[in-house]
Amino acid sequence: MTTYILRRIVLSIPVLIGILFATFALARLIPGDPCHAMLGEKATEVVCNEFISRHGLDKPIPIQFGIYVGEIMQGDFGRSFRFSKPVTDLLMERLPITVELSFSALFLSILIGVPLGVISAVRHNSWVDVVTMVWANVGVSMPVFWLGLMLAYIFALALKGTPLQLPPSGRLSPGVLTTPFWEVWGLSLQPSGLLYTILDFLSRMNILNAVLSANWKLLTDAVTHLILPSMALGTIPMALIARMARSAMLEVLGQDYIRTARAKGLRQRVVVFKHAFRNALLPLVTVIGLSLGGLLGGAVLTETVFNLSGVGRILYDSITARDYGIVQGFTVVIAVFFVFLNLIVDVSYAYLDPRIRLD
Amino acid sequence: MITDTSKIAQLDSEGLSLRSVSLWQITWRRLFRRKSAVVGMVILGILILIALTAQWLAPYDPLQPLIGIEQISKRANPCIHLLGCPASEPQHIMGTDGNVRDEFSRLLYGARLSLMIGLTTVSFAIIIGTVLGALSGYFGGWVDNLIMRVMDVLLAFPSLLLAIAIVTVLGPGLQNALLAIGIVSIPTYARVVRASVLSVREMDFVSATRAMGGNTIQILFRRILPNALTPLIVQGTLGIATAILDAAALSFLGLGAQPPTPEWGSMLGAERNQVFTAPHLVFYPGFAIMLTVLSFNLLGDGLRDALDPRLAHIS
Numbered sequence: 044m045t046t047y048i049l050r051r052i053v054l055s056i057p058v059l060i061g062i063l064f065a066t067f068a069l070a071r072l073i074p075g076d077p078c079h080a081m082l083g084e085k086a087t088e089v090v091c092n093e094f095i096s097r098h099g100l101d102k103p104i105p106i107q108f109g110i111y112v113g114e115i116m117q118g119d120f121g122r123s124f125r126f127s128k129p130v131t132d133l134l135m136e137r138l139p140i141t142v143e144l145s146f147s148a149l150f151l152s153i154l155i156g157v158p159l160g161v162i163s164a165v166r167h168n169s170w171v172d173v174v175t176m177v178w179a180n181v182g183v184s185m186p187v188f189w190l191g192l193m194l195a196y197i198f199a200l201a202l203k204g205t206p207l208q209l210p211p212s213g214r215l216s217p218g219v220l221t222t223p224f225w226e227v228w229g230l231s232l233q234p235s236g237l238l239y240t241i242l243d244f245l246s247r248m249n250i251l252n253a254v255l256s257a258n259w260k261l262l263t264d265a266v267t268h269l270i271l272p273s274m275a276l277g278t279i280p281m282a283l284i285a286r287m288a289r290s291a292m293l294e295v296l297g298q299d300y301i302r303t304a305r306a307k308g309l310r311q312r313v314v315v316f317k318h319a320f321r322n323a324l325l326p327l328v329t330v331i332g333l334s335l336g337g338l339l340g341g342a343v344l345t346e347t348v349f350n351l352s353g354v355g356r357i358l359y360d361s362i363t364a365r366d367y368g369i370v371q372g373f374t375v376v377i378a379v380f381f382v383f384l385n386l387i388v389d390v391s392y393a394y395l396d397p398r399i400r401l402d
Numbered sequence: 403m404i405t406d407t408s409k410i411a412q413l414d415s416e417g418l419s420l421r422s423v424s425l426w427q428i429t430w431r432r433l434f435r436r437k438s439a440v441v442g443m444v445i446l447g448i449l450i451l452i453a454l455t456a457q458w459l460a461p462y463d464p465l466q467p468l469i470g471i472e473q474i475s476k477r478a479n480p481c482i483h484l485l486g487c488p489a490s491e492p493q494h495i496m497g498t499d500g501n502v503r504d505e506f507s508r509l510l511y512g513a514r515l516s517l518m519i520g521l522t523t524v525s526f527a528i529i530i531g532t533v534l535g536a537l538s539g540y541f542g543g544w545v546d547n548l549i550m551r552v553m554d555v556l557l558a559f560p561s562l563l564l565a566i567a568i569v570t571v572l573g574p575g576l577q578n579a580l581l582a583i584g585i586v587s588i589p590t591y592a593r594v595v596r597a598s599v600l601s602v603r604e605m606d607f608v609s610a611t612r613a614m615g616g617n618t619i620q621i622l623f624r625r626i627l628p629n630a631l632t633p634l635i636v637q638g639t640l641g642i643a644t645a646i647l648d649a650a651a652l653s654f655l656g657l658g659a660q661p662p663t664p665e666w667g668s669m670l671g672a673e674r675n676q677v678f679t680a681p682h683l684v685f686y687p688g689f690a691i692m693l694t695v696l697s698f699n700l701l702g703d704g705l706r707d708a709l710d711p712r713l714a715h716i717s
Contacts (some may be wrong), residue, residue: 058554196677
């Protein structure tokens with residue numbers, strides 16, 4: 044197992060170098076000189092000269108690349124001219140919002156998708172099966188942004204005044220305040236250092252923060268704001284998961300050992316959950332892993348539609364504002380994050396199926 | 403029984419032996435037996451028809467604002483005479499948009515654009531992906547390593563984000579968006595072709611061709627690549643669905659087709675802040691995108707099942 048993990052890590056190194064090279068090339072390919080591209084209207088001659096010598100832009104390309112990699116290694120992903128802040132700081136502020144959204148979308152899609160898939164496999168060709176399959180096909184075909192807008196229209200306007208009314212944008216209602224959970228716990232920290240960074244990151248996820256600080260009013264408000272975006276973002280993975288759960292279950296239910304289990308007189312519940320479902324988990328892990336990339340892409344659209352100031356939203360705004368520092372920095376981080384997620388999926392896959400690591 | 407045998411004998415005598423059914427005929431028959439694939443084909447057929455005849459079907463010019471031509475306000479609600487809309491008002495089946503253009507006409511022309519987007523991006527990606535995958539699978543070694551590592555890097559980015567990054571560099575516009583989506587989808591096809599090439603490279607019929615003096619090009623294009631056709635067709639059909647969705651997303655974000663082009667994603671994006679006041683302007687374009695994507699998804703799934711009988715029992 045350890046050998047497998049190590050080999051998998053070594054294999055992702057060339058990919059990581061490739062990502063760095065691609066984002067490095069991205070900044071060099073932008074029309075105009077990098078200084079004006081990165082600093083926008085702040086690029087006066089003095090500022091530019093300083094910028095060029097600091098990033099070694101007057102040196103040969105391979106050395107420039109070396110300097111760039113060195114900066115990344117030290118956690119310096121460049122600066123945003125719009126916010127006059129390092130990209131790293133912005134990332135720590137915005138990433139929790141996207142992580143919270145993606146996780147609740149994924150949670151929702153697993154929570155609904157897996158049972159639906161299992162039921163439609165067990166009741167193959169019944170009306171539940173037909174409805175699930177039609178819905179799964181429609182679900183993967185819906186544009187995320189359209190679904191989001193339609194949900195906003197239905198739940199914020201058409202159902203206005205009913206208990207089902209939900210807010211169509213933002214993270215919290217005006218007037219609802221958040222206090223970081225560690226302040227509620229009575230911790231006082233200097234705004235620097237690793238512990239502060241981690242706690243600050245966690246406290247920016249409203250739901251987690253509300254639970255940890257036992258603020259139930261905040262929890263309800265955060266959850267109601269998160270339902271619609273999660274539904275919009277979660278529908279595609281939900282449909283994929285339902286389909287995969289169904290076909291994996293059908294495959295397993297056709298195996299001989301299932302017939303043996305039935306012949307032994309085991310109850311349906313035991314056959315389905317103990318014998319079949321566990322073996323159907325494997326393809327499910329893959330499809331969940333593959334959905335993560337789609338979630339990150341979908342987050343750009345969902346955050347734009349629901350006005351959430353996460354990574355996707357700021358990335359979109361930065362493209363329109365030509366704040367390339369953010370575009371470059373965020374692209375690196377997202378890609379590296381994605382490689383890391385794939386690594387986790389592969390490792391968990393090997394953990395679940397010994398055949399893979401013994402290969 | 404007697405009639406059956408005589409029928410076969412009769413067919414044999416006419417040179418129509420039952421055995422002479424080609425793979426494509428079998429696939430075609432299997433495809434027609436699947437309800438979902440038929441639904442997909444019907445929707446797609448209608449869309450193609452609309453795309454081809456848009457200039458005759460559309461009651462208005464999709465680009466012409468109707469200010470001063472008709473008594474109609476911007477973002478007017480749909481007005482259908484058959485459904486009780488007073489005959490004194492001009493008929494706009496799906497209302498008018500923010501620039502007082504007929505939404506229905508724009509939607510019809512949008513079908514043209516969407517199908518074109520799907521086909522061009524996927525053809526581009528298939529051509530480049532096939533060449534790369536074939537080189538990689540056939541030659542192996544450092545060529546394989548180099549090409550596949552580059553593909554890994556492309557796959558390391560979530561596809562929509564990579565497309566966004568590429569459009570950022572190239573500048574917004576429909577052509578650049580298409581190029582970006584094309585580039586992003588290359589790895590899928592390269593992998594599919596590489597896998598097929600690897601699976602037949604060492605087979606006897608390939609060695610035979612080589613022994614008979616066939617050159618590399620001949621072996622690749624005549625002997626090896628036809629084996630990659632089946633998975634490519636399936637992947638390509640499903641890929642069109644993804645390409646249309648991604649292109650619509652880019653246009654929605656303002657990075658793809660620019661106004662006044664009647665592209666569904668950009669039509670939706672332009673009116674997205676009016677969702678509470680004029681929901682029809684958001685609903686119809688999005689619904690059209692969904693139908694188009696759905697038809698390609700259904701057809702792709704059907705093709706996969708029809709071309710790969712091993713999967714037939716699963717769905």
